[in-house]
Amino acid sequence: MAKIEVAQVADILRQNITEPAIMRRCIEQMNKVTEAAAVADEAKPPSQKKQFVILVSDPDGEMPKTELAGWVLQIPEDASPLSVQERVNKATFDFNASRRGRKLPAETIGEAIENVPAKNFKDVELWVKTKTPVLVLTTDNKLPKA
Structure with missing residues (x-):
């Protein structure tokens, strides 16, 4: 699935949705999802270096x-x-x-x-x-x- 910036989605919503309340709720939900994904990425430990024997x-x-x-x-x-x-x-x-x-x-x-x-x-x-x-x-x- 293609990744798209939240700011780009917000611009598209502004052009197509006339009600600011609906647009604001959508953007807040997207921000929550992206914050959760960022926290999950930070929680991963760095990969362990390996050697061949x-x-x-x-x-x-x-x-x-x-x-x-x-x-x-x-x-x-x-x-x-x-x-x-x-x-x-x-x-x-x-x-x-x-x-x-x-x-x-x-x-x-x-x-x-x-x-x-x-x-x-x-x-x-x-x-x-x-x-x-x-x-x-x-x-x-x-x-x-x-």
């Missing part, structure tokens, strides 16, 4: 104990996860061949994910969810017994 199942403890960083990427459901590296390479190659890429080419995977535009990734059916690296955590995939 990659949680990797490691029941055998094969992952290194050091902190790792990675990126969250999305590919089509029927595509192989092993094709991600190839897709990043292709998108980066296409970007580096462009005018902007020749000025500031991406030389590493990190630079590619941060600097290559989403259009290049979309062309190879790869969507970058995090442009900055996120922390990778490992878990033994077991819940504690209570």
Whole structure:
């Protein structure tokens, strides 16, 4: 539904309604409704900032104990996860061949994910969810017994 200013509605009412009492009641009702909506908008708490974390199942403890960083990427459901590296390479190659890429080419995977535009990734059916690296955590995939 289109939103319209109360002042504009009041002008329209003045032009079409000859009785000032009816017009005044209409405007007062509109002001009450808009005040209630404004109070409801102010009552909402600010949205909480979120971050991405990659949680990797490691029941055998094969992952290194050091902190790792990675990126969250999305590919089509029927595509192989092993094709991600190839897709990043292709998108980066296409970007580096462009005018902007020749000025500031991406030389590493990190630079590619941060600097290559989403259009290049979309062309190879790869969507970058995090442009900055996120922390990778490992878990033994077991819940504690209570």
